[in-house]
Each structure stands twice: as structure tokens, then as C-alpha cells.
Amino acid sequence: MNTNTAHTATLRVDADRLWNSLSELGEVGAFEDADTGLRGVRRLALTDDDVAGRQLVVGWMHEAGLAVRLDEAGNVYARRAGADDSLAPVMVGSHIDSVATAGRFDGCLGVLGGLEIVRTLNDHGITTQRPIEVAIFSEEEGARFGTDMLGSATAAGRIELADARARTDRDGVTFGAELDRYDLVGTQRVPMPVAPYAYLECHIEQGPILEANQSEIGVVQGVQAITWLELEIVGRAAHAGATPNALRHDAELAAALVRVRLDEMVTSGDYGAMLATVGRHETHPNLINIVPSHVLLTVDLRNHDDSEMTRAETDLTNFFHEVEQQVGVTITHRTTAKTPPVRFPDSMQDLVAKCAANLGFRHEVITSGAGHDAGEIAALCPAGMVFVPGLYDGISHNPREYSTPEACANGINVLLSAVIELAGE
Structure with a gap:
């Protein structure tokens, strides 16, 4: 120098x-x-x-x-x-x-x-x-x-x-x-x-x-650690007044169940210091009197522990399958970003x-x-x-x-x- x-x-x-x-x-x-x-x-x-x-x-x-x-x-x-x-x-x-x-x-x-x-x-x-x-x-x-x-x-x-x-x-x-x-x-x-x-x-x-x-x-x-997921939930559009609840395939209901589950995963403490955010949420056809047929949403997961993050991802994927059976929808997801x-x-x-x-x-x-x-x-x-x-x-x-x-x-x-x-x- x-x-x-x-x-x-x-x-x-x-x-x-x-x-x-x-x-x-x-x-x-x-x-x-x-x-x-x-x-x-x-x-x-x-x-x-x-x-x-x-x-x-x-x-x-x-x-x-x-x-x-x-x-x-x-x-x-x-x-x-x-x-x-x-x-x-x-x-x-x-x-x-x-x-x-x-x-x-x-x-x-x-x-x-x-x-x-x-x-x-x-x-x-x-x-x-x-x-x-x-x-x-x-x-x-x-x-x-x-x-x-x-x-x-x-x-x-x-x-x-x-x-x-x-x-x-x-x-x-x-x-x-x-x-x-x-x-x-x-x-x-x-x-x-x-x-x-x-x-x-x-x-x-x-x-x-x-x-x-x-x-x-x-x-x-x-x-x-950070993981980003993009979910596409596919149900079936239907009339909001003429379709009985038991015959609905409500994509928005499925999305709501996922969001609540994420909050439960965070607040339970079962996955360490985990955070979860749904930052993007798009509904189709997005009309007041039609049961939604499609939802696209993003999930942002954060965790200090890589093993806890992996466990959270696995459990969340298993929950998607449960929602599919419960609501009668299809949920596909892809990982758009993942850093340890x-x-x-x-x-x-x-x-x-x-x-x-x-x-x-x-x-x-x-x-x-x-x-x-x-x-x-x-x-x-x-x-x-x-x-x-x-x-x-x-x-x-x-x-x-x-x-x-x-x-x-x-x-x-x-x-x-x-x-x-x-x-x-």
C-alpha cells in the first residue's frame, strides 16, 4: 500500500x-x-x-x-x-x-x-x-x-x-x-x-x-434458506347460486386451505424459525357469481435450518395431495428459486x-x-x-x-x- x-x-x-x-x-x-x-x-x-x-x-x-x-x-x-x-x-x-x-x-x-x-x-x-x-x-x-x-x-x-x-x-x-x-x-x-x-x-x-x-x-x-414455489390450482367453473356445494370443485377454496396450512406450519414452531408468504394470488374468472376454476399463487418459504426447510417442503407437498382429494381439484407446483x-x-x-x-x-x-x-x-x-x-x-x-x-x-x-x-x- x-x-x-x-x-x-x-x-x-x-x-x-x-x-x-x-x-x-x-x-x-x-x-x-x-x-x-x-x-x-x-x-x-x-x-x-x-x-x-x-x-x-x-x-x-x-x-x-x-x-x-x-x-x-x-x-x-x-x-x-x-x-x-x-x-x-x-x-x-x-x-x-x-x-x-x-x-x-x-x-x-x-x-x-x-x-x-x-x-x-x-x-x-x-x-x-x-x-x-x-x-x-x-x-x-x-x-x-x-x-x-x-x-x-x-x-x-x-x-x-x-x-x-x-x-x-x-x-x-x-x-x-x-x-x-x-x-x-x-x-x-x-x-x-x-x-x-x-x-x-x-x-x-x-x-x-x-x-x-x-x-x-x-x-x-x-x-x-429461501424456497419459492408457484402453484397452479385447477378446479371447475360453476354458477355461484345453482351449483350445490357438494358438486363444486372450487379452486379458491383449495387456495385458502393452502394459505391456512402455511400459517399453521409457521405458528406451530414444528419447523423451526420458518416464515411463509403468499405474495401473488390470481383467480380466474375473477367474477362475483362464478365458482373459480383456476388459481395461480406463489409461496415464499424462509428458514434458518436447511433440514427443516426440506421437511417443510415435503410436508407441504403431501398437503397439496390432501387438498386435491378434499376439494376435487388438481394442484401442480414448481420450484422457481431455491437457495440453501x-x-x-x-x-x-x-x-x-x-x-x-x-x-x-x-x-x-x-x-x-x-x-x-x-x-x-x-x-x-x-x-x-x-x-x-x-x-x-x-x-x-x-x-x-x-x-x-x-x-x-x-x-x-x-x-x-x-x-x-x-x-x-
């Missing part, structure tokens, strides 16, 4: 510059939310708004002197050379795509925080021994193409490129076709030909723990904790309830995460999502300290 510079121990990012970057990116895809009266963000993956957001951030990356490249899945890597540029890079990053009703912090803090680290090193003329790369991963949310962490999972090799490209949105448009349309297919192969030396990601917590405990930093020990639990190495947790303590921040160990790109890149190299608190009970995927300028800067300063140490090895 270049020692003819300011002491790195006292180095801090420009909190105002970081906040201004978050605010400016937050205007790309912005909308006025009727429910909250707040300004939200809608940048579904590989839409015009998502691509406009990419162009804005990539422009900033070029201004910071970074060399930008794309891989075959449209993931962005912006490289700051090291003193020994042959060494594997320290990578920081996240995503900038969003759900349809997002705030401006989810994912964006990790990307723009990485950019702010580079800007800070540039400001102070610091050259690290290892190169540093800032990554933007494609379709992390899964809100459009139905599989979360699609870009990073493809970069890490868990999802084959052909399978990723074949993923479709609700209109039948494929991920690959959109990559081609926007000219986002790069020359770097997937999986990554060279694994990073280490990967770090700073993220808003998306939960209430840090705020409730008045902790400034979360040291993330891992990510829980990930525990980050103790060395990465210890590094984040040490950096937080050195900066005087109250911190605690926390397991992420949400999926993150770090969970995928952990298959390639040591990975870790820094959480910052969100206000309003940590609400996220909502225009009310909010973290303060101070909290964001605190998290990125911890990230900066950790990156400097790793990049000096």
Missing part, C-alpha cells in the same frame, strides 16, 4: 457525496405512491428504468477512473487497479434493480457505497496492493424473471447461463432476450473465470432488530466486527432474513456483509424504506476499513 498518503486509519467517506448519489439514483424510476404519499422507486430488472440507472452509475464509475466490463449475464464489474494488478481483487457490490414498490436503499447502498470507497481512495491518493472491483449484479430481486439473485447465481455457477437466459417474465419475455435488446451481454465468461480474493456487501437491514436495539452496525453471520442457508466465514465476521469497534460503533451479530448477492458469491471466496439500520421497524420493499445519511455513512466507513485491510494483504 502506498504509505505516502494520509493515514488510512482516519480515512472517512464523504457522507454528503454518498447521500447525493443515493438521492440522484433514487430519481431514476421514481413514482408517487398513492398508499403512503411518498416517492418510491420502480426499476424492475432489464427495463428502461433499470438500464437508465445502470448508465448513470456506470458513468460515475468511468468518472472515478474505473475500467468497466460486463459478463455474459449482464453483471457489471468496475475495476480499480492495484499495485500488483495480477492479484485477485477485493470485490464490493450489490444490485440496483428493484421490486415494483421499492425505496431507494435496497441494493443501491452496496453499489454506491463501493463507488464512494473508490472515490475516497482517489481523493487521498491511496493505492492498494490488490485491485478493488465494484459489482452491479443483474436481477437480484427476482421481481421480474422469477428467480432471486439471478445475476450473481449465474456468476457463481449455481445457475447455468442457458437456464438464466431462458427465464421468462409474466409476458413471456426472456432474460436473455432483454440482455440482447439492451446490448448488455459482455465478453467475460460465467461462472467467473477468476474468483475474487474476498467479497463484501453493505446493505440496509430490511428488518427491525438494529433499530430496536439501537445498534449502529450489523455483523451478518449468514443468510437463511449460507454462513459467512468467522474471519469475515471478525473483520467487520473489528472495523466497527475501531470506529466506535455499537454492533451486533445478525442473520439476514433476506437473500443477498453475498450469499451467492460466498461459493467462490470468503464473503461478508455489513448491515445498517432502517427506520420504521426496518420496513423495506416499500417507499417508506429509509436509513439516515449518518447510518449509511457509518456502514460504508466500516466497509472502507475492511476493504483497505483486505486489499493490503
Whole structure:
């Protein structure tokens, strides 16, 4: 590391510059939310708004002197050379795509925080021994193409490129076709030909723990298991007044039984710390006086324990068969996403904790309830995460999502300290 510079121990990012970057990116895809009266963000993956957001951030990356490249899945890597540029890079990053009703912090803090680290090193003329790369991963949310962490999972090799490209949105448009349309297919192969030396990601917590405990930093020990299912329930349409109950094949009744069973599985405690959500529910023909013939619904399962998750999936599938017999319907289901639990190495947790303590921040160990790109890149190299608190009970995927300028800067300063140490090895 270049020692003819300011002491790195006292180095801090420009909190105002970081906040201004978050605010400016937050205007790309912005909308006025009727429910909250707040300004939200809608940048579904590989839409015009998502691509406009990419162009804005990539422009900033070029201004910071970074060399930008794309891989075959449209993931962005912006490289700051090291003193020994042959060494594997320290990578920081996240995503900038969003759900349809997002705030401006989810994912964006990790990307723009990485950019702010580079800007800070540039400001102070610091050259690290290892190169540093800032990554933007494609379709992390899964809100459009139905599989979360699609870009990073493809970069890490868990999802084959052909399978990723074949993923479709609700209109039948494929991920690959959109990559081609926007000219986002790069020359770097997937999986990554060279694994990073280490990967770090700073993220808003998306939960209430840090705020409730008045902790400034979360040291993330891992990510829980996630399974997404899509169910199609087929019954038979019938007149609501003329069809006796015993002769009905009510797809909506079957859906209701599944939803109640999910709640029983969660509240019973029989499957550990399990969570279940039905986020999408579509009924056909969706008319007041017709017994529904079709229901499409999605199930999101979360669990800290992989064996408990497997048991829950098996029991739920068996319950589908019971409902078929009871109601006289057919239930078909498919798994659209499945990620195992990930525990980050103790060395990465210890590094984040040490950096937080050195900066005087109250911190605690926390397991992420949400999926993150770090969970995928952990298959390639040591990975870790820094959480910052969100206000309003940590609400996220909502225009009310909010973290303060101070909290964001605190998290990125911890990230900066950790990156400097790793990049000096």
C-alpha cells in the first residue's frame, strides 16, 4: 500500500457525496405512491428504468477512473487497479434493480457505497496492493424473471447461463432476450473465470432488530434458506347460486386451505424459525357469481435450518395431495428459486466486527432474513456483509424504506476499513 498518503486509519467517506448519489439514483424510476404519499422507486430488472440507472452509475464509475466490463449475464464489474494488478481483487457490490414498490436503499447502498470507497481512495491518493472491483449484479430481486439473485447465481455457477437466459417474465419475455435488446451481454465468461480474493456487501437491514436495539452496525453471520414455489390450482367453473356445494370443485377454496396450512406450519414452531408468504394470488374468472376454476399463487418459504426447510417442503407437498382429494381439484407446483442457508466465514465476521469497534460503533451479530448477492458469491471466496439500520421497524420493499445519511455513512466507513485491510494483504 502506498504509505505516502494520509493515514488510512482516519480515512472517512464523504457522507454528503454518498447521500447525493443515493438521492440522484433514487430519481431514476421514481413514482408517487398513492398508499403512503411518498416517492418510491420502480426499476424492475432489464427495463428502461433499470438500464437508465445502470448508465448513470456506470458513468460515475468511468468518472472515478474505473475500467468497466460486463459478463455474459449482464453483471457489471468496475475495476480499480492495484499495485500488483495480477492479484485477485477485493470485490464490493450489490444490485440496483428493484421490486415494483421499492425505496431507494435496497441494493443501491452496496453499489454506491463501493463507488464512494473508490472515490475516497482517489481523493487521498491511496493505492492498494490488490485491485478493488465494484459489482452491479443483474436481477437480484427476482421481481421480474422469477428467480432471486439471478445475476450473481449465474456468476457463481449455481445457475447455468442457458437456464438464466431462458427465464421468462409474466409476458413471456426472456432474460436473455432483454440482455440482447439492451446490448448488455459482455465478453467475460460465467461462472467467473477468476474468483475474487474476498467479497463484501453493505446493505440496509430490511428488518427491525438494529433499530430496536439501537445498534449502529450489523455483523451478518449468514443468510437463511429461501424456497419459492408457484402453484397452479385447477378446479371447475360453476354458477355461484345453482351449483350445490357438494358438486363444486372450487379452486379458491383449495387456495385458502393452502394459505391456512402455511400459517399453521409457521405458528406451530414444528419447523423451526420458518416464515411463509403468499405474495401473488390470481383467480380466474375473477367474477362475483362464478365458482373459480383456476388459481395461480406463489409461496415464499424462509428458514434458518436447511433440514427443516426440506421437511417443510415435503410436508407441504403431501398437503397439496390432501387438498386435491378434499376439494376435487388438481394442484401442480414448481420450484422457481431455491437457495440453501449460507454462513459467512468467522474471519469475515471478525473483520467487520473489528472495523466497527475501531470506529466506535455499537454492533451486533445478525442473520439476514433476506437473500443477498453475498450469499451467492460466498461459493467462490470468503464473503461478508455489513448491515445498517432502517427506520420504521426496518420496513423495506416499500417507499417508506429509509436509513439516515449518518447510518449509511457509518456502514460504508466500516466497509472502507475492511476493504483497505483486505486489499493490503
